[in-house]
Amino acid sequence: MKDLGFYGTDNGFNAVVGGKGGGTPKPGRELAKDLTADQAIALANKVISFYRENGVTPERLGTTIERVGFDTFVKVVK
Numbered sequence: 001m002k003d004l005g006f007y008g009t010d011n012g013f014n015a016v017v018g019g020k021g022g023g024t025p026k027p028g029r030e031l032a033k034d035l036t037a038d039q040a041i042a043l044a045n046k047v048i049s050f051y052r053e054n055g056v057t058p059e060r061l062g063t064t065i066e067r068v069g070f071d072t073f074v075k076v077v078k
Contacts, residue, residue: 003028003061004047006040013040017047017073018062026062029070032078046077 003020006013011034019028032043047061050073055064065073 004044006035006044009034012036015040015043018065018070020060020062028062029065031074043077050077 003018005016005028007016013035014033015031015035016028017031019026031047032039035043051061051064054068055061056067059067
């Protein structure tokens with residue numbers, strides 16, 4: 001899934017969702033900070049489940065999040 005990314009910091013992993021490249025680039029939004037590896041994996045599984053349940057083909061995760069609302073998305077996956 002290209003629309004979910006994790007990057008490491010001194011305190012763990014931070015998660016970013018949404019965003020896209022191409023002709024109309026859009027930055028991702030921070031979803032969580034300072035996660036352990038296990039927490040990052042659990043969050044990734046929740047995000048994937050959310051997308052499977054709410055995504056509409058061929059929409060990407062970022063578009064799904066925009067459609068349902070970022071706050072709603074966060075409440076479901078956190």
